[in-house]
Amino acid sequence: AQSVTQLDSQVPVFEEAPVELRCNYSSSVSVYLFWYVQYPNQGLQLLLKYLSGSTLVKGINGFEAEFNKSQTSFHLRKPSVHISDTAEYFCAVSESGTYKYIFGTGTRLKVLA
Amino acid sequence: DAGVIQSPRHEVTEMGQEVTLRCKPISGHNSLFWYRQTMMRGLELLIYFNNNVPIDDSGMPEDRFSAKMPNASFSTLKIQPSEPRDSAVYFCASSTSTDTQYFGPGTRLTVL
Numbered sequence: 008a009q010s011v012t013q014l015d016s017q018v019p020v021f022e023e024a025p026v027e028l029r030c031n032y033s034s035s036v037s038v039y040l041f042w043y044v045q046y047p048n049q050g051l052q053l054l055l056k057y058l059s060g061s062t063l064v065k066g067i068n069g070f071e072a073e074f075n076k077s078q079t080s081f082h083l084r085k086p087s088v089h090i091s092d093t094a095e096y097f098c099a100v101s102e103s104g105t106y107k108y109i110f111g112t113g114t115r116l117k118v119l120a
Numbered sequence: 121d122a123g124v125i126q127s128p129r130h131e132v133t134e135m136g137q138e139v140t141l142r143c144k145p146i147s148g149h150n151s152l153f154w155y156r157q158t159m160m161r162g163l164e165l166l167i168y169f170n171n172n173v174p175i176d177d178s179g180m181p182e183d184r185f186s187a188k189m190p191n192a193s194f195s196t197l198k199i200q201p202s203e204p205r206d207s208a209v210y211f212c213a214s215s216t217s218t219d220t221q222y223f224g225p226g227t228r229l230t231v232l
Binding site: 039043048050051052053056101103104105106107108110 | 170215
């Protein structure tokens with residue numbers, strides 16, 4: 008069975024500083040990996056996804072993530088955050104080609120002025 | 121393009137009452153998902169439809185929950201009777217493939 012671990016429940020960071028949100032997964036098969044963002048009182052919006060190919064994936068709003076198969080990680084990074092990046096971020100995994108996403112518990116990013 | 125539409129956005133009801141949540145998927149999407157989000161359990165898949173047919177309802181918590189998809193543009197999630205522990209945010213999502221699901225804004229349900 009697959010699982011996703013987001014070790015950090017909350018990450019405070021100052022505006023214009025870099026940030027990394029960590030995601031580790033477990034699976035015995037090939038996977039698709041996703042990062043979604045949820046702004047207050049809104050649904051989840053896809054930031055980026057890894058399906059295959061290049062391990063460095065670029066998404067919207069300046070975010071990127073790197074797939075590391077040996078460490079079973081898919082950490083999300085942004086070199087310089089803005090106040091508007093304050094939101095909850097969810098990592099998800101699915102067995103390649105299947106519909107069932109397993110979501111992590113989320114990381115609340117708080118960008119401070 | 122209109123995204124996934126859910127109604128109502130907020131619902132407050134009393135224990136024992138029937139609750140119906142509604143979802144209109146993105147036009148052309150053939151897969152539809154209902155999720156529940158709570159602080160305790162996070163985001164859980166309740167049921168998955170493909171081409172209007174329920175494929176996986178293993179996440180439906182109990183018989184009080186039922187979901188239908190009478191056509192490609194409409195789905196309902198019904199709770200009857202509702203209980204306080206059903207209080208959560210319910211999301212509908214749709215997709216055309218396994219590599220991206222598009223989420224609606226959610227319905228915040230409060231059962232008193």
